Amino acid sequence: MRKRSLTAALALTLAGGAAHADEGMWMPSQLPQLAAQLKAAGFQGDPAALADVTADPLAAVISLGGCTASFVSPQGLIVTNHHCAMGAIQLNSTPEKNLIKDGFNAATMADEVSAGPAARAWVTVGFTPITERILAGARGKTGRAYFDAVEAAKKAAVAECERDAGHRCSVADMYYGSEFYLIKQLELKDIRLVYAPPEAIGNYGDEIDNFMWPRHSGDFAFYRAYVGKDGKPAAYAPDNVPYVPPAVLPVSTAPVKAGDFAMVAGYPGVTFRLRTASEFATQVDWLLPARVEMLDGLIRTIEAATAGSDEKRVRYASTVASLKNNLKRAQGELDGLRRSDAVRVRRADEEAMLAWLARQPGNKPAQAGIRALQAQLDAQDATRARDFILPFLRPGLLGAAVQLQRLALERTKPDAQRESGYQQRDEALIEGGLKQLQKRFDPEVEKATLRYALKRYFALPAAQRVPEFDAVFGTSEAEAAQRLDALYAGTRLGDESVRLAALHQDAAQLAASDDTLLRAAATLQPALLRLEDQAKQRAGELLRLRPAYMRTLIAYRKTQGRAVYPDANSTLRVSYGKVSPLSPRDGIDYRPLTTVAGIVEKHTGQAPFDAPKPLRDAIAKGDFGSTADPELKTQTVDFMTNLDTTGGNSGSPVLDAQGRLIGLNFDSNWEAVSASWMYDPRYKRAIHVDMRYLRWILAKVYPAPRLLREMQLPAE
Amino acid sequence: MRKRSLTAALALTLAGGAAHADEGMWMPSQLPQLAAQLKAAGFQGDPAALADVTADPLAAVISLGGCTASFVSPQGLIVTNHHCAMGAIQLNSTPEKNLIKDGFNAATMADEVSAGPAARAWVTVGFTPITERILAGARGKTGRAYFDAVEAAKKAAVAECERDAGHRCSVADMYYGSEFYLIKQLELKDIRLVYAPPEAIGNYGDEIDNFMWPRHSGDFAFYRAYVGKDGKPAAYAPDNVPYVPPAVLPVSTAPVKAGDFAMVAGYPGVTFRLRTASEFATQVDWLLPARVEMLDGLIRTIEAATAGSDEKRVRYASTVASLKNNLKRAQGELDGLRRSDAVRVRRADEEAMLAWLARQPGNKPAQAGIRALQAQLDAQDATRARDFILPFLRPGLLGAAVQLQRLALERTKPDAQRESGYQQRDEALIEGGLKQLQKRFDPEVEKATLRYALKRYFALPAAQRVPEFDAVFGTSEAEAAQRLDALYAGTRLGDESVRLAALHQDAAQLAASDDTLLRAAATLQPALLRLEDQAKQRAGELLRLRPAYMRTLIAYRKTQGRAVYPDANSTLRVSYGKVSPLSPRDGIDYRPLTTVAGIVEKHTGQAPFDAPKPLRDAIAKGDFGSTADPELKTQTVDFMTNLDTTGGNSGSPVLDAQGRLIGLNFDSNWEAVSASWMYDPRYKRAIHVDMRYLRWILAKVYPAPRLLREMQLPAE
Missing domain, CATH: 2.40.10.10 (Trypsin-like serine proteases)
Incomplete structure (x- = not known):
């Protein structure tokens, strides 16, 4: 009962x-x-x-990028989580003076140490609605064109806003394409570590207690923001002065x-939370179970492939740990949504909303819009199995080959037009990844994970198969096993120096290579670009179509006496x-x-x-x-x-x-x-x-x- | 605070x-x-x-041997746990009619099924103090003689009591040798299964929930006791009648x-709980940590020795499961006793008791008795490391060789005088163990566990080493490794038929065998018998000496207004x-x-x-x-x-x-x-x-x- x-x-x-x-x-x-x-x-x-x-009090609440913090003194003292300050704590640690283990307690302001050149704190100084400006150029367009028009308007607004030196700007999309806001933030660049308890206080319980209650972490640390003597944001300099915040908690x-x-x-x-009932159903009834099954299978595959070899186990330890963590989260999300009967509850809510809408005068455009949105979501669902499986078909070394090819391709464009993740500023990160791979890769294990994922790929309906993938991997498990043996026997990318050399080759050089994995990557690349374009078209359509659903939901909630948060x-x-x-x-x-x-x-x-x-x-x-x-x-x-x-x-x-x-x-x-x-x-x-x-x-x-x-x- | x-x-x-x-x-x-x-x-x-x-109500509370039950109707209906009735449920299950999975619900008395010929329920009908009779013959004796005199008096009392057909008798020792009671129980032999829920109710959660709260098991089942038409205990017969219990809850x-x-x-x-402070300290500060370390090491040793071989892993799966269960319990006991600060609390209690005793007139005999008890316990502690390690030096196949030798030795005595566990009624069990070993043994794994245990044996002080064990295993790890290789290369006991044949050989035949493990067992046997005798001497001394401590404790508790339960x-x-x-x-x-x-x-x-x-x-x-x-x-x-x-x-x-x-x-x-x-x-x-x-x-x-x-x- x-x-x-x-x-x-x-x-x-x-x-x-x-x-x-x-x-x-x-x-x-x-x-x-x-x-x-x-x-x-x-x-x-x-x-x-x-x-x-x-203004006071929310002006005291600032962003550290991925974390939140707040000002607690008029001298720019900031309090946040220990785990948010971990980068700064590590940066200032040495074998002799281990701030992670021993904590840090600056005796005076002069003893406060830099959190590093990349540390930032952002104070919001403007929050302005600019919906009309963002959507004006998109109206009448559809798909990729709608997407590109919105992106262009956002980039223009940001660029204009950032002309005010010392500020970072961004455009926030509320209610999925319904409202846009220009957010302007003062960018503080001289952040210093003031106080951190030892890790055994700040992170007591670590992964074991993560997500758990009862909890006993003293997860706090203090920073201080400094600015130039003119009061303006400035990079670290010993004679900078404490920043005076607009508000203090x-x-x-x-x-x-x-x-x-x-x-x-x-x-x-x-x-x-504002996704449609069909998206709830896809998440709970399809995506999360598929993810749980795939991650669980990958973990078992890797464990079987590394059993009996300590070296291989070590190479894949962090991959397995990450897969397990993702599996745990997916399972937790699935269990929770089932426990809350989320699909049924959301569907009943949506049905009630649509029934209400059907009773409203002048409802035709909204109904048509929602039908179009649903059709778009249905279209996405039609290829969800393929879209889910493809990313698992380019692990480790094969993934590196694809990445090298793509980088060479992007390098032919002006930097600003390159795809995000392949710009000049990203190249050091790519190089780091290519180096790290040396310790995290084994050809036999990678082949095993590919065989596991391909088994699922081959089970896709023929219409969802991708010709370029078929060309590389074949069309059956037996064929794939042979192809994979040949692919990994004929590549020299397993050699770090070969990978790093390839990083500096241009598209023509890479295309001319007879390395089996680079040739496979060249075959896959057009398919990946085609699918990426398709994804952006879809994103554009969703951006265009969701507002009708959002407006209806907001109006319906109003009849219930409820406001809707984005x-x-x-x-x-x-x-x-x-x-x-x-x-x-x-x-x-x-x-x-x-x-x-x-x-x-x-x-x-x-x-x-x-x-x-x-x-x-x-x-x-x-x-x-x-x-x-x-x-x-x-x-x-x-x-x-x-x-x-x-x-x-x-x-x-x-x-x-x-x-x-x-x-x-x-x-x-x-x-x-x-x-x-x-x-x-x-x-x-x-x-x-x-x-x-x-x-x-x-x-x-x-x-x-x-x-x-x-x-x-x-x-x- | x-x-x-x-x-x-x-x-x-x-x-x-x-x-x-x-x-x-x-x-x-x-x-x-x-x-x-x-x-x-x-x-x-x-x-x-x-x-x-x-009398009512406790006469309704009966023993099933290892479990308790109670009468809940005048027609002999008994309620107990599902897990206590599991043997009867299994016995009556067939592939077609799986009572474990589906439960059992007899529609009428005629549908109630026998719990099997070994099933028993014992109704207590007598509980008589016989301390004087038990201790009379022991007075003035010490050690093994004291032990043997008490055992002889107990056996005599039981034999006399059991002359009343249909009864089982036993002598209970309360307060460690202070008081003895003759317990007489009516032995009901026709026990029938009446009702059991499906296992998924009766044992919902099984091992995962074992020891856990919150719990959701319906751990109950019903039996009924039947007797002959004369109202006396009788073996199963279709026309037996329900037993009328002396009381019903x-x-x-x-x-x-x-x-x-x-x-x-x-x-x-x-x-x-009535053990001395020094026994608490030995348990918490030495024995439990030693057990945790040993079990943990054995598990790791077996896991390492079976890695890479599914067959070996399967052979040792139940051994590892049992070791893990014992490890979990030992760790839980250790954690709990430390959490309760048990050693300090018990020691403070004992010190207060001894201080009180020191103030009492005529306290000399009690003080001397307690000192003698403590000296005996200290003597035991002196060899605790050896006594702890030796049982781990006869695992699996070597253990079987020792057991075969011992059985042949015991068979030379009249059955009643054979050591418990080696009497005629035990031989079927021994044979079963020798057969089961075939699926639970691997020579390389057994050698690995012996090497692990011997490492600890060799670390014992020279005075605690046992010459016969040194003779078999050598005196260093390197020597032991060679000896073990030879021992397991030269034995044919790994063959089930050879073991079973040896079961029927007499002591002379076994002694003449050139099997390496049987020869090793023959070397070890005198040491094991010597240590067994030593243990009985110690048991006799403790039986003789503990009552002084008990009397003092009971008197001291009386001054606190507290009774003492045994x-x-x-x-x-x-x-x-x-x-x-x-x-x-x-x-x-x-x-x-x-x-x-x-x-x-x-x-x-x-x-x-x-x-x-x-x-x-x-x-x-x-x-x-x-x-x-x-x-x-x-x-x-x-x-x-x-x-x-x-x-x-x-x-x-x-x-x-x-x-x-x-x-x-x-x-x-x-x-x-x-x-x-x-x-x-x-x-x-x-x-x-x-x-x-x-x-x-x-x-x-x-x-x-x-x-x-x-x-x-x-x-x-």
């Missing part, structure tokens, strides 16, 4: 009625219209103040407990909700706060559970001062909320009802892997380091009194 | 002050003196009525919830406590009751999570009738208590405050593996199938209305 009533409640929540109160990655500009809901949820600030991303000194209001601001990467796209978003326990499975309750007792329980002395002695001693001493939890009578470590987050939200500030910083987001729970497609209020949780733990570490474990003073926090 | 206060509370609980209310495997005769505590815990019955194991129809009083009666196998020894015991949640780790709470929602969550369609369709359909239908939980509004499955149980308690009835049957014990939680040494109230839980789930299965899933009527339970 419990199960049924939950499903019913969920269907109500997701498919109709009022939106779940805690779902939503809102654009800041939407928050004023959510004022009543925010107030009902417990927010005590002014929702209108949240609308302007260039106050760090809370109040306790956190279950049910408390919480809000997160950050740059979530990508979600798919799918995540790495732009600044705000989610609000509360500190929440979780019942992940029948019989189990996860408390929303963890304590230092869990650090001791997990401690084995071996990484990743090797809590440093100063931490263990401080826990044993039990001197938690002002950072102790008044109810639990001990030091908390991490906490959990039902906030709506995804990858890219790492380091995001978590704020309380008064807008004070209470935590740093750093992970989601395993049960929420499927949240990129569907927010299920029963299972979606976000995991944060408690700012009280951060304060305690700074006060009692690896003391940094100067930072506490700078943040106007108690010394202990 | 939380950790420290818990430890302090635990130390208080375990080392002094009042006993934890829910600890204790009490002899029924002790319960009247615990009347106040029982009442305070919520028991509403008469504690005095619990003292007589031959009423099945509860009331709900169960957290905090409810609960009581379990059963035959727990073995615990070590360590478990497969005799009937009672534990009382309550339905309890568990916080196994920081941040996690386990609810004390699970529901059918968890069955659906775990269902994958693949064993062991392949819930049968009728069960899934019934859950989806949600028709739970009178068995639904009034608070949870759904069907419960299993529940958890803090009752004090160990191996042997499987199938034990769990009773409520009125003595009604509310559950069947079937497992403990993983965190309680260490409870055989120490009951830690924070972690010790017992896992039971909820009788409401049993009733629901019988009412709605695989209906057995006749059994519900027989137990006077509602039809739905």
Whole structure:
């Protein structure tokens, strides 16, 4: 009975009625219209103040590129996750002075060290709607032409915006081609590492605890942004001065407990929640099962092919680890979407929307648009098996041959017109990959993976087969096995020096080569270019056709009293909700706060559970001062909320009802892997380091009194 | 702070002050003196009525040998665990009629099938103290003589008791040689299988869920005991009649919830809680770490030696599985005892006891006795490394050679005087083992395990080395490698027919053999016999010396207002406590009751999570009738208590405050593996199938209305 009533409640929540109160990655500009809901949820600030991303408080929330961070002092002090600062920590580590292992604690500003020439922090200074400008030139076009017109308009807008030196600009697409915004960001280039706990605190539990709760990571670190003496962004220079941010988040000194209001601001990467019911069905009923089967089979194939040879096992260890990680995620997403009955729920929602649309006057254009979108999606589905399998047919060395050919081809164009990934700035990366291959490749293993993937390719209906692939691999498993033997017997690309020499040959030279793999790559190349063009045509059609669906959905939600947030796209978003326990499975309750007792329980002395002695001693001493939890009578470590987050939200500030910083987001729970497609209020949780733990570490474990003073926090 | 206060509370609980209310495997005769505590815990019955194991209600609690069961109808209906009835279920299964997979449900008494000629149920009919009779002949003796005198007195008492046909008798040793009881049991021999759910209900989750919570097993089955028409025990005969038991447990129809009083009666196998502080230290600081290291090394050795050969891997699969299971248990016990700080707590307790003893008048004999016991334990510790390693030096084929030699030796004695395990009744088992070896042995792998174990043997101090072992294996790793090659090259015992032929040879024939392994076994045999005698001498000394320690402990506990229960020894015991949640780790709470929602969550369609369709359909239908939980509004499955149980308690009835049957014990939680040494109230839980789930299965899933009527339970 419990199960049924939950499903019913969920269907109500997701498919109709009022939106779940805690779902939503809102654009800041939407928050004023959510004022009543925010107030009902417990927010005590002014929702209108949240609308302007260039003013207090959201101006304090910045992007590090893939991570979020926030300013916590008027001297440009930045707090983010330890794992977001890992690059800077590694860069400054030496065998003698291992900042990863020992942490880092700059005694003075002069001791703060550069996070490296590539480190950046972006402060949003403009967020302007430019939909008309982007779409004007695309109207009337279709397919690839529509795609190219939008791309050209975006590039032009960005180029114009970036004429203002010291800024980076981008165009954000909201609601899949419906609205476009020009985002202008101040690009800070002198970023310095200020403080990082030892890895055994910042990443306690590492991969074993990844996605898990209960969690005990002190996943935080401090940076500081510096600018030139003129206050403008500048590359690292010893006499640069601290940047004065447009806003600063106050760090809370109040306790956190279950049910408390919480809000997160950050740059979530990508979600798919506004995709159509048919896309949900493809994902759950076809793509994820296919991915699980393929990855599982590849892992078994590689394990069988490397068994009995330690050398081969080592060569493929990182490939297998990565495949396993992807398999785990795919399986987790599949399990989660099935558990949430996502396909049925989304379909019921879409059907209700279409039924509503059918009752509206003047609905013909919208209905036609949605039918056209569906036809386009159906067309894509028709070749999904082929589109899924082809990337697995160019692994390792064969992939390198294809890449070398393509690079030579792209080099014949002006740099700006080259395909992304093959521009001058990418060449060093390509060279690195070609070198790395030497340690990660074995011809027999690669042939085994190809035989495995080709078995699936040969099972495709004839209409989906690609002539050039047939030409290279043959049309049966037996034929393929012979061809592969010949391909790998006749290539010299297994030799690093041969690969690197080929990197500097032009298209004509490569075409003239008698190397078997390079010749195979030359045969495949036209097919790959043709399919790439096809993909861009499809992308153009989807960009053109989705807005009809989006407009209908937004209008339909309005009748339900619900606003619609755009799918995540790495732009600044705000989610609000509360500190929440979780019942992940029948019989189990996860408390929303963890304590230092869990650090001791997990401690084995071996990484990743090797809590440093100063931490263990401080826990044993039990001197938690002002950072102790008044109810639990001990030091908390991490906490959990039902906030709506995804990858890219790492380091995001978590704020309380008064807008004070209470935590740093750093992970989601395993049960929420499927949240990129569907927010299920029963299972979606976000995991944060408690700012009280951060304060305690700074006060009692690896003391940094100067930072506490700078943040106007108690010394202990 | 939380950790420290818990430890302090635990130390208080375990080392002094009042006993934890829910600890204790009490002899029924002790319960009247615990009347106040029982009442305070919520028991509403008469504690005095619990003292007589031959009267209602405890006379309803019977032993199946390794499992406990209870009578639930005046027609001899017995309820126990599914896993306790597995032998009978297998025995009656055929490829056409698979009772394991499909379950069994006898429509009438005539359809009930024999559990097999070896099946037994034992009803306790006498429990008489005979300490004086057992110890009279031992007084004044020491060592082996003391041991032999006690054994002789026990055998005589048993023989005399068993002159009453249809009974089995045994002598139970309570408090390690302090008190002896003659236990007389009616031996029922016609046991029939009445009802068993499909394995996918009875053993849902199997090894994966073993020791785990939350749990969703319907681990129950019904037997019926039959006797001859004269009412006396008789072997299976179609016209036997149902046995009329001396007592019957009423099945509860009331709900169960957290905090409810609960009581379990059963035959727990073995615990070590009254061992000395030095024995705790040896277990935690030496034996368990040594076992973990040895088992882990053996697993790695076998895995390395079988890598690359599927045939060898298959031969050693069950050995490796068993080693891994033992390793897991040893590691779990070690982790648990360390988590509970068992050595320190037990030592503090013992020190307080000795300090108390030092203040008592006339304490000299007790002090001297305890010193002598400690000296004996110290002497054992002196050779513990040798005693630990030697059993690993006779694996597989070499072990078989030793066993064959020993059997020939024992055969020269009258059967009754042969060593246990080598009597006539054991020979079929030995032959079976010799045959089975054919599929579980490979000479190269066996040599590898011997080389691994010998490495540790050679590291022993010279004084602990055994000359006969040195003679066989040499004195260095290099020498051992050569000797092993020769030993396994020169033996024909790898041939099954040769082994079986040797089984029928006498000692002289075996001694004359030129088989290298038989000659090695002949060399080792005198050492093994010498060490066996030494072990019996030690056992005799411990039997003689432990009572001084026990008497002191019991007297000391009396000053604390606490009774002492004897360590478990497969005799009937009672534990009382309550339905309890568990916080196994920081941040996690386990609810004390699970529901059918968890069955659906775990269902994958693949064993062991392949819930049968009728069960899934019934859950989806949600028709739970009178068995639904009034608070949870759904069907419960299993529940958890803090009752004090160990191996042997499987199938034990769990009773409520009125003595009604509310559950069947079937497992403990993983965190309680260490409870055989120490009951830690924070972690010790017992896992039971909820009788409401049993009733629901019988009412709605695989209906057995006749059994519900027989137990006077509602039809739905």
